[in-house]
Amino acid sequence: MKKKKHIYPHAIVGNCAFLAYVNKNTNIDWMCWPRFDSSFIFGRMLDQRKGGEFSILPDDDGGFSSKQYYIENTNVVRTEIETSDGSYRVTDFAPRFYQNDRYYKPLMMIRKIEPLSGTPRIKVKCNPVGNYGEIVPEAHRGSNHIEYLGLEQNLRLTTNISLTYIEDERGFVLNEPKYLVLTYGAPLEASIERTSERFMNETILYWRGWVKSTSIGNFYQKVIIRSALALKIHQYEDTGAIIAAGTTSLPEAPGSTRNWDYRYCWMRDTFYTLNAFNSIGHFEEVEQYFQYIANISVQESERFQPLYSISGEKSLIEHILDLEGYMGNQPVRIGNQAYEHIQNDVYGQVLVSLLPLYIDNRFIIDERAGSHKLINKMLGLINKTLDEPDAGLWEFRTLAQEHCYTNLFQWAGASAALKIGRHLKDDEIISQAEDLVSRSTEKIEKCWDDERGVYTQAIGSKHLDASTLQMIMMNYIPHNSDKAKSHLKNLEMELSADSGLFYRYKHADDFGTPETTFLITAFWYVEALTCVGRIEEAIKIFEELISFENHVGLLSEDVDAESGSQWGNFPQAYSHVGLINAATRISRKLDKPSFL
Known part of the structure; x- marks a missing residue:
């Protein structure tokens, strides 16, 4: 019997400070912070139970299809999800660009979610872990962010999505662009929308310049x-x-x-x-x-x-x-x-x-x-x-x-x-x-x-x-x-x-x-x-x-x-x-x- 073909369903993003593995199902299956050889923050690639989760999935059991691709000549990846209610796109990247005479490469993962057609309902889950799944940090709600305490440094998820929906893992209608900014140590204190868009545009320009x-x-x-x-x-x-x-x-x-x-x-x-x-x-x-x-x-x-x-x-x-x-x-x-x-x-x-x-x-x-x-x-x-x-x-x-x-x-x-x-x-x-x-x-x-x-x-x-x-x-x-x-x-x-x-x-x-x-x-x-x-x-x-x-x-x-x-x-x-x-x-x- 011919063996079933196994292909890794991942794209990677990175900025020469960290790498993140984005599954075709939108989950971050592998990401180690603060270094390449640190414990994973997300590690479902190696353990479905202890590996945490950072996913943006449809809020129904009707199934979905997906396609994934890089923005041309960059390390910025897009994952498009098609459901019976509509479709949406997740753009993932690690900021990297030249600023103040040096490369800006923070421990920051940015995810942009935007509707493409219909009225898709999505559910966002963000459950980081530490020490290879042995530590589950405590989640504390702020004004526009959730702080995860208990690791070497604090993780913060800053977003314009209702925090209630994320905390309760409840579905919501996606009818406008939303942003998720996960940081390690120094948090994002600036505008979520404007900063995310600027960082994305600067990162795309950086990678295209590097290729040229x-x-x-x-x-x-x-x-x-x-x-x-x-x-x-x-x-x-x-x-x-x-x-x-x-x-x-x-x-x-x-x-x-x-x-x-x-x-x-x-x-x-x-x-x-x-x-x-x-x-x-x-x-x-x-x-x-x-x-x-x-x-x-x-x-x-x-x-x-x-x-x-x-x-x-x-x-x-x-x-x-x-x-x-x-x-x-x-x-x-x-x-x-x-x-x-x-x-x-x-x-x-x-x-x-x-x-x-x-x-x-x-x-x-x-x-x-x-x-x-x-x-x-x-x-x-x-x-x-x-x-x-x-x-x-x-x-x-x-x-x-x-x-x-x-x-x-x-x-x-x-x-x-x-x-x-x-x-x-x-x-x-x-x-x-x-x-x-x-x-x-x-x-x-x-x-x-x-x-x-x-x-x-x-x-x-x-x-x-x-x-x-x-x-x-x-x-x-x-x-x-x-x-x-x-x-x-x-x-x-x-x-x-x-x-x-x-x-x-x-x-x-x-x-x-x-x-x-x-x-x-x-x-x-x-x-x-x-x-x-x-x-x-x-x-x-x-x-x-x-x-x-x-x-x-x-x-x-x-x-x-x-x-x-x-x-x-x-x-x-x-x-x-x-x-x-x-x-x-x-x-x-x-x-x-x-x-x-």
């Missing part, structure tokens, strides 16, 4: 724009950190127990993320991320962790919460034990990420301040860990190997440092980098399986791994070589699935054999195809991959190859990074622009 400042070719522009907008609001602007996803414990596959907290910043993905922002010409985000990395490097004397909190905190102790879980999938985890793992590719990732500071003339000398010391530090850490088995890119919890991917990024990092050393005419950097390039190459070649003509997952392993697609993309294997073609062919035969999807690996790990494909590896596959000159195939598969977006163009972490279902944390920033990088790679290879 991107450098995007003609190849699937709209798809890249949506991915860029999604990626942007995964950056916590206060520190520059970029999280993998705004959610926790959405399962990689139903019943798999592969339910992880992704609200942190992984150092291993530094290169890919910065490459994506570079590709679309957004240096402000790159510079902020550089600052985050620089601050991490100052606090670490021995080795880097694979991931840190958005503030650079090191201890991310994993806990299991007493929550139902997404569609009943447990456990629900906060924190991530992977912070304890050894992943030695991170030093190479940092060095490759530093390279543009030296070879891209758009960066000025002052922006390289402190990086010279960081280069020496990273080379020293590569030297120290070159012969050390690690948990690898996929964070195996009970398997330590000398991973090909780790050695590849040690090689790539040393190669980047060599270019920087030559640019600086620094003989010490040049000498150390040359030695590490040679030694890491020897390690990589120990992963070559001459009989099959493929690089394996690790030294002494027969398993294949999608991460070794990077051997081609990072220019370790010449693109036009027989070796590149043989390596890619073997990976295709073992790890590819329908529609260009790709498994990370096929062998059992700590939690069994992976059931779903990992979406970013499919975009790596597109890049590898492009590199070896199989452009038509790359375009065809790219087109198939973007069909796995949800209704508003957002991508999940994983996809079930059989049903096309979205699984894993959502939206996954790195899936959108993969899309941007793959599209950029194809665009650069095309002889002439084409509107597809």
Whole structure:
């Protein structure tokens, strides 16, 4: 029997201070305040009973239909509800715009409700919670607001809707625009209607201006724009950190127990993320991320962790919460034990990420301040860990190997440092980098399986791994070589699935054999195809991959190859990074622009 297709029914809004997940049924299913990694204020995504509610639903049991879409080139979302009595529209956004020489990005969620046809009757429910559903704050009525007391700071809902209707959860006729402004800490004291409209217009203008400042070719522009907008609001602007996803414990596959907290910043993905922002010409985000990395490097004397909190905190102790879980999938985890793992590719990732500071003339000398010391530090850490088995890119919890991917990024990092050393005419950097390039190459070649003509997952392993697609993309294997073609062919035969999807690996790990494909590896596959000159195939598969977006163009972490279902944390920033990088790679290879 064919599996039922599962698609996440959410759009996200955000302002680089927080994210909110808006269900097609109007409920805010997930929103964490005051930070990305704080407890949810609304969390029905993980528990229908403890997750609270913030919905704007029809006041009848007659059923309704809905459609959801973004206002073009913005992170402002609209949800339209059609009932037998009429229709209405909810516009949701997190204010963000330039004001007083800085970005205004308050902990404020604004919801505008307006009638479209007929005389719709609606019911508004606002029931926030704290400490992952363990705290239910007390609601106190004010003149035009409801105060929710009992959390770290007070929540306030300011509105021009009758407070009685909200407190009693009674239906009312919607015959004029209404506004709901939810704030954390500092409340809204200004005019509800005028302020909400001004903030909405300013936010729309901001996002459209941001899009216009991107450098995007003609190849699937709209798809890249949506991915860029999604990626942007995964950056916590206060520190520059970029999280993998705004959610926790959405399962990689139903019943798999592969339910992880992704609200942190992984150092291993530094290169890919910065490459994506570079590709679309957004240096402000790159510079902020550089600052985050620089601050991490100052606090670490021995080795880097694979991931840190958005503030650079090191201890991310994993806990299991007493929550139902997404569609009943447990456990629900906060924190991530992977912070304890050894992943030695991170030093190479940092060095490759530093390279543009030296070879891209758009960066000025002052922006390289402190990086010279960081280069020496990273080379020293590569030297120290070159012969050390690690948990690898996929964070195996009970398997330590000398991973090909780790050695590849040690090689790539040393190669980047060599270019920087030559640019600086620094003989010490040049000498150390040359030695590490040679030694890491020897390690990589120990992963070559001459009989099959493929690089394996690790030294002494027969398993294949999608991460070794990077051997081609990072220019370790010449693109036009027989070796590149043989390596890619073997990976295709073992790890590819329908529609260009790709498994990370096929062998059992700590939690069994992976059931779903990992979406970013499919975009790596597109890049590898492009590199070896199989452009038509790359375009065809790219087109198939973007069909796995949800209704508003957002991508999940994983996809079930059989049903096309979205699984894993959502939206996954790195899936959108993969899309941007793959599209950029194809665009650069095309002889002439084409509107597809």
